[in-house]
Amino acid sequence: MTLSVIPRRVLVDEVIKIVVNKLMPRQKVTIITQLEEDKKRFYSYANFEADRNGVVDLGVHPSLSGSYTGVMPMGLFCSMLPVPGQKKGLRLIKKDVTTAMTFDIGVYDGVHHVTGTRHTTPLMSCGSVERSYLAEGVTVQEVEQGNIRGKLFLPKGAGPFPGVIDMFGTMGNIITFRSALLASRGFATLALPYLHYKDLPKYDYIHIES
Structure with a gap:
């Protein structure tokens, strides 16, 4: 199984193509995105079912549940929330625009309902993307x-x-x-x-x- 994130460095208003290949037909997976910025942690997740070719393409296939539902190529980024247990009312605001934000993306087998970044399911594949304002x-x-x-x-x-x-x-x-x-x-x-x-x-x- 492979995870493709294209391109790996973008401005924050550019669309990123995220595709998972070489899954089993109709296999269900959970994709989790994590970010640590200014010592604050954020996350999002979505559950997908691969097509008959064993592919999950976020620009084509809908999220069945999770932080968002439906077809949203950038849904994992626009639906991010603070990781529980931190100060209430946190907002993702970039203070130092001279540095990029690095988002870590992981693919896990099965459907999972995530309430943070800790989980015991083995990681199948992972990648990252840098998003910049400058x-x-x-x-x-x-x-x-x-x-x-x-x-x-x-x-x-x-x-x-x-x-x-x-x-x-x-x-x-x-x-x-x-x-x-x-x-x-x-x-x-x-x-x-x-x-x-x-x-x-x-x-x-x-x-x-x-």
Whole structure:
């Protein structure tokens, strides 16, 4: 039995092809995906039945149960949840966009209902994929001009580029994963914080004049 994950390095908005080959016809398997990011752990899983050729293709065959159901090529990634036993309310937010997220994928025989990453069923095959927000060639510049603080993400090349100002809500600090991906797709993007960042205000009420 073989697990194919193609490609192995992608931007986070790209589709990954996941195929399990050389199974028995109609064999049932469970595919589990795991991620550790910033000391936080996330997982998802889905149960499949191979076709008459012994193939499970996530872009063709539906998940019968698990973290999602139906045909979703990227279902294992968009349905990830925090591993139980951690702090409540965890969210998967990429803080350091200069590093990729490595997702580990494992295939197990039979149908399993997974509540975490510990299980006793033998692993049949495994693989991994790196998903990034920052494309090669994108540059990042710190911005400190007047009372403006932030980070400017510039696409590779001479430009000119369309521009975007990227602001989040009352979370505070600076959140850059969206800016990095926009720059990776050709937009000059300014990640613009306005709370709890460097010497910016610490309170949650900001008056914005027109």
